[in-house]
Amino acid sequence: MRLVAIGLAAGFFGALFGVGGGIVIVPALLLVAHLAERVALATSLAAVGFVALVGSVVYATQGEVEPGAAAIVGVPAAAGAILGARLQQRLARRTLALAFSALLALLAARLLIG
Numbered sequence: 272m273r274l275v276a277i278g279l280a281a282g283f284f285g286a287l288f289g290v291g292g293g294i295v296i297v298p299a300l301l302l303v304a305h306l307a308e309r310v311a312l313a314t315s316l317a318a319v320g321f322v323a324l325v326g327s328v329v330y331a332t333q334g335e336v337e338p339g340a341a342a343i344v345g346v347p348a349a350a351g352a353i354l355g356a357r358l359q360q361r362l363a364r365r366t367l368a369l370a371f372s373a374l375l376a377l378l379a380a381r382l383l384i385g
Contacts, residue, residue, distance in 0.1 A: 273304050278318065285322045286329070294378075297371070308367050312359060316352070 277299040284295050296318055300311035330336050359367055 277303060281318065282322055282325070285319075286326050293371075294375070298375075308364055308371075309359065312367075313356075316356075 277296060280299065281295045284290055293315065296315040297311050300306045300314060301308065304311075306314065327336060327341075362370070
């Protein structure tokens with residue numbers, strides 16, 4: 272049931288704010304489902320694929336998707352995902368946790384400041 276709740280929250284916030292994987296799913300998998308960092312990251316990436324597909328279809332039916340822009344952003348993002356996945360396999364667990372925490376803190380500060 273915890274994983275279902277995490278999925279519902281990720282889908283809701285992903286569609287509402289354009290976030291999900293790193294911002295909702297990973298912390299929830301770490302804190303609520305007690306998964307290891309690498310497992311949470313990998314699970315989040317797999318889940319985001321489903322969330323992105325469904326969200327994209329819903330937005331596309333409303334004419335809100337710009338396919339050219341999506342491709343220009345998506346292709347390099349896929350390449351970045353390959354590089355990021357390879358790098359995270361080489362980082363120590365503690366380094367990975369600190370880097371992710373720092374990213375979330377920076378994002379929060381930036382959003383609060385405006």
